[in-house]
Amino acid sequence: MNFDLSEDIIAIQDVARKFVQNEVLPRVAEDEKNHTFQRDIVKKMGDLGFFGCPVPEEYGGSGLGFLAHTVVTEEISKASGSLRAGFNMQTMGTAREIFQFGTEEQKQKYIPKLISAEYLGCIGITEPNAGSDVSGMKTKAVKKGDKYILSGSKNWITYAQVADVGIIYAYTDTQQKYKGMSAFIVDMSSKGISTGPSAEKIGWRATPTGELYFDDVEVPAENLLGQEGKGFKYCMASLSNTRLTAAAGGVGVSQGLIDEAIKYAKEREQFGRPIGKFQMVQEELGRMIVETEAARLLTYRCAMQKDVGNIHNTLETSMAKYYSCDVASRVADGALRILGAYGYSTEYPVERLLRDAKLYQILEGSANIHKMIIATDALGYRKANR
Numbered sequence: 348m349n350f351d352l353s354e355d356i357i358a359i360q361d362v363a364r365k366f367v368q369n370e371v372l373p374r375v376a377e378d379e380k381n382h383t384f385q386r387d388i389v390k391k392m393g394d395l396g397f398f399g400c401p402v403p404e405e406y407g408g409s410g411l412g413f414l415a416h417t418v419v420t421e422e423i424s425k426a427s428g429s430l431r432a433g434f435n436m437q438t439m440g441t442a443r444e445i446f447q448f449g450t451e452e453q454k455q456k457y458i459p460k461l462i463s464a465e466y467l468g469c470i471g472i473t474e475p476n477a478g479s480d481v482s483g484m485k486t487k488a489v490k491k492g493d494k495y496i497l498s499g500s501k502n503w504i505t506y507a508q509v510a511d512v513g514i515i516y517a518y519t520d521t522q523q524k525y526k527g528m529s530a531f532i533v534d535m536s537s538k539g540i541s542t543g544p545s546a547e548k549i550g551w552r553a554t555p556t557g558e559l560y561f562d563d564v565e566v567p568a569e570n571l572l573g574q575e576g577k578g579f580k581y582c583m584a585s586l587s588n589t590r591l592t593a594a595a596g597g598v599g600v601s602q603g604l605i606d607e608a609i610k611y612a613k614e615r616e617q618f619g620r621p622i623g624k625f626q627m628v629q630e631e632l633g634r635m636i637v638e639t640e641a642a643r644l645l646t647y648r649c650a651m652q653k654d655v656g657n658i659h660n661t662l663e664t665s666m667a668k669y670y671s672c673d674v675a676s677r678v679a680d681g682a683l684r685i686l687g688a689y690g691y692s693t694e695y696p697v698e699r700l701l702r703d704a705k706l707y708q709i710l711e712g713s714a715n716i717h718k719m720i721i722a723t724d725a726l727g728y729r730k731a732n733r
């Protein structure tokens with residue numbers, strides 16, 4: 348497979364790099380420290396076309412594809428995990444989901460506003476007692492005439508407190524497990540929706556994460572996404588895309604950490620020479636670089652498969668997500684070791700990037716869940732790509 352990037356992708360990568368230099372790096376440390384979410388910066392990302400890569404031009408996207416989405420996500424994640432969230436909230440878990448399963452009217456109404464970040468999106472899957480086991484959710488939607496009445500709660504929802512529109516998963520038939528779940532496009536200003544913050548986080552502080560409560564919320568029947576009872580299938584399809592973004596995030600944060608470690612290893616002198624001259628520091632760096640490159644290749648392969656229409660590549664998506672997100676923590680550990688005491692300080696970005704890196708092992712399917720998908724496929728118990 349050829350991993351050369353097209354001129355169009357190199358051009359948007361360059362825009363993303365400049366954006367990080369000019370708009371993200373000057374403020375990211377302060378925003379993370381103060382838990383400040385800057386809606387304007389997400390809007391700028393929308394205006395620059397960062398969220399529209401895997402969406403066709405007719406809905407306001409660029410049609411540049413999944414690899415372009417991956418490359419841009421990687422650039423932003425080098426500097427900020429909080430801003431990486433937007434690539435799933437605006438694109439993969441919402442706009443792209445509506446593109447795959449929505450009606451023409453829903454596509455026209457929501458996709459352009461999500462990818463331009465005029466609307467902020469959120470994805471409501473997780474609940475207090477339903478994490479890895481999505482089917483354990485309790486939120487339900489009961490049909491009454493031309494409306495559904497939504498009741499229940501969600502937890503750990505990125506953008507919960509600021510979202511304008513959400514893709515919310517709920518049971519329309521509680522008697523059936525996977526086949527009783529449906530997905531809804533919900534106007535987050537609807538009567539009966541309230542929010543509160545989730546538990547305080549150690550990282551990703553410049554992005555709000557909260558609880559959502561649905562107290563008999565009326566959702567027009569026309570806001571059902573696709574067909575009733577297909578919600579679990581749509582959720583898995585959405586995760587297949589959001590996991591690619593997470594993998595790109597893992598690659599990005601690893602690269603950000605490597606860049607910091609290299610800079611420091613060339614500057615810091617001990618025993619009369621830069622620490623980069625010591626073989627054991629080189630060994631650490633060598634491992635960090637190779638693991639990150641391997642993660643990048645798995646991630647690009649996954650994106651390129653999707654670009655040629657293989658969007659249900661669950662196995663390769665799990666490989667990319669598991670490996671990239673696990674590598675990020677190992678690379679963070681190595682970078683911290685190379686920086687020594689300064690790595691442990693808040694003077695350098697390494698500690699913040701380390702906190703960004705840890706989240707990738709949890710989100711979008713934990714490391715265990717992906718290893719399970721990969722191994723059960725290999726054992727022939729359950730085919731991943733269907």
Ligand SMILES: Cc1cc2nc3c(=O)[nH]c(=O)nc-3n(C[C@H](O)[C@H](O)[C@H](O)COP(=O)(O)OP(=O)(O)OC[C@H]3O[C@@H](n4cnc5c(N)ncnc54)[C@H](O)[C@@H]3O)c2cc1C
Nearest residue numbers: 470471472473478479503504505556709710711713715716
């Ligand atoms: C900052 C942040 C933002 C988030 N944003 C969103 C969002 O926008 N929308 C949303 O819906 N959710 C969101 N989440 C929730 C996230 O998707 C869940 O945390 C994730 O699915 C894991 O669920 P859990 O934390 O409940 O872990 P659990 O499912 O309780 O798992 C705990 C541990 O048990 C292991 N485990 C569980 N089941 C198995 C098994 N069968 N085999 C082996 N090991 C297993 C896991 O690997 C993990 O190590 C967010 C979470 C965080 C922290």
